[in-house]
Amino acid sequence: MSPLHVVLAGGGTAGHTSPLIATAQQLQAQADVEITCVGTPKGLESRVIPEAGLSLELIPPVPLPRRLTPELLAVPGRLVGAVREAGAILRNHSAQVAVGFGGYVSLPVYLAARLAKVPLVLHEGNAVPGLANRIAARFTPYVATTFPDTKLPHAIHLGLPVRAGIATLDRLARRPAGRAAFGLPAQGRVLLVSGGSQGARSLNQATITATDRLLASGISVLHVLGPANLTEATVPRTDPGTGAAYVPVGYVDEMGDAYAAADLMLGRSGAGTVMETAMTGLPVIFVPLPHGNGEQARNATFLIEGGAGMLVADADLDADRLFTEVIGLLDNPERLAAMSAACRRLVPADASAALARLVLDVAQQRG
Numbered sequence: 001m002s003p004l005h006v007v008l009a010g011g012g013t014a015g016h017t018s019p020l021i022a023t024a025q026q027l028q029a030q031a032d033v034e035i036t037c038v039g040t041p042k043g044l045e046s047r048v049i050p051e052a053g054l055s056l057e058l059i060p061p062v063p064l065p066r067r068l069t070p071e072l073l074a075v076p077g078r079l080v081g082a083v084r085e086a087g088a089i090l091r092n093h094s095a096q097v098a099v100g101f102g103g104y105v106s107l108p109v110y111l112a113a114r115l116a117k118v119p120l121v122l123h124e125g126n127a128v129p130g131l132a133n134r135i136a137a138r139f140t141p142y143v144a145t146t147f148p149d150t151k152l153p154h155a156i157h158l159g160l161p162v163r164a165g166i167a168t169l170d171r172l173a174r175r176p177a178g179r180a181a182f183g184l185p186a187q188g189r190v191l192l193v194s195g196g197s198q199g200a201r202s203l204n205q206a207t208i209t210a211t212d213r214l215l216a217s218g219i220s221v222l223h224v225l226g227p228a229n230l231t232e233a234t235v236p237r238t239d240p241g242t243g244a245a246y247v248p249v250g251y252v253d254e255m256g257d258a259y260a261a262a263d264l265m266l267g268r269s270g271a272g273t274v275m276e277t278a279m280t281g282l283p284v285i286f287v288p289l290p291h292g293n294g295e296q297a298r299n300a301t302f303l304i305e306g307g308a309g310m311l312v313a314d315a316d317l318d319a320d321r322l323f324t325e326v327i328g329l330l331d332n333p334e335r336l337a338a339m340s341a342a343c344r345r346l347v348p349a350d351a352s353a354a355l356a357r358l359v360l361d362v363a364q365q366r367g
Helices: 014-030 045-051 070-092 106-116 131-139 171-182 201-216 255-261 271-280 295-305 319-330 333-346 351-366
Strands: 004-009 033-039 055-058 097-100 120-124 142-145 155-157 189-194 219-224 245-249 264-267 284-286 309-311
Touching: 004 014, 004 070, 004 106, 004 351, 014 033, 014 045, 014 271, 014 351, 033 045, 033 070, 045 055, 070 106, 097 106, 097 131, 097 351, 106 120, 106 131, 120 131, 120 351, 142 351, 171 255, 189 201, 189 255, 189 319, 201 219, 201 245, 201 264, 201 319, 219 255, 219 319, 255 271, 264 271, 264 319, 271 284, 271 295, 271 333, 284 295, 284 319, 295 309, 295 333, 319 333
Parallel strands: 004 033, 004 097, 033 055, 097 120, 120 142, 142 155, 189 219, 189 264, 219 245, 264 284, 284 309
Antiparallel strands: none
């Protein structure tokens, strides 16, 4: 039998590219497939998708302004050109199904698939759906969501596709290797702080100011600041009395090691962070990004309500609040254990396999 031909579209940020890559890997594991990914030259996908061993073709980005601005007048012309290029990719690769994960690249692919009568499968990563997926969900019956209460037509809740190394991570078994990878003490409590790939100013400032108190309390800190934020004020150090260590790093390639090393995390509530930490059973104090359309706060709602996480508003986070919340949790191992168990209970761990099966079913129906 000849391979099935699948086109995957998504880019701009890790929130779109990471589930795309995880789904592609599951498709390859489940069937004989020819996969072509579609992205834009400006997005993260131009680096991470080829690094994952996947074929990538590029089309022009078509940003959709949220407000009435002069740039809105340029959208129709840009969109027509991008749809034309996306249609050529679908034809050249004999696509039997197109799969979209959102981002600027997705809408042209969605429209090209509709024009070419190629079946379309959507995955929405956030609790509050993006514009491209809100449009496309109206003309496809195949809509998968990360969160159970995402408002989209035809939505089914599958969870977030993540790499197998995260979905199956045993934090306790990997803890010694994870701590060794960062030079953290083998014993004692560890707080992981991460504001995403570029860091987050409010999290960084509060953590830097609170670090001496945390170390004096025997709590080590693995601080992922963002590459541009490593300065003379962020140097590794160890408390001479407790042996707790402060380990600043710009970026972490293997977050599985960071999750395994930690007992608690302080971080933003992007979809990837919310779902990956929940799958691995790592309790989190979420500090949602205060901008955008409120999707970060919504992303964490079901975990907060389920007793699996805590939420602190960005405006309320300072060193004192950080120290109080962290100590309150790390000094209460029974509550941490309950939060960890609630995480796993609330989040599907096999989303990438489930989404891959859906995509293959749709492709095979197309023939």
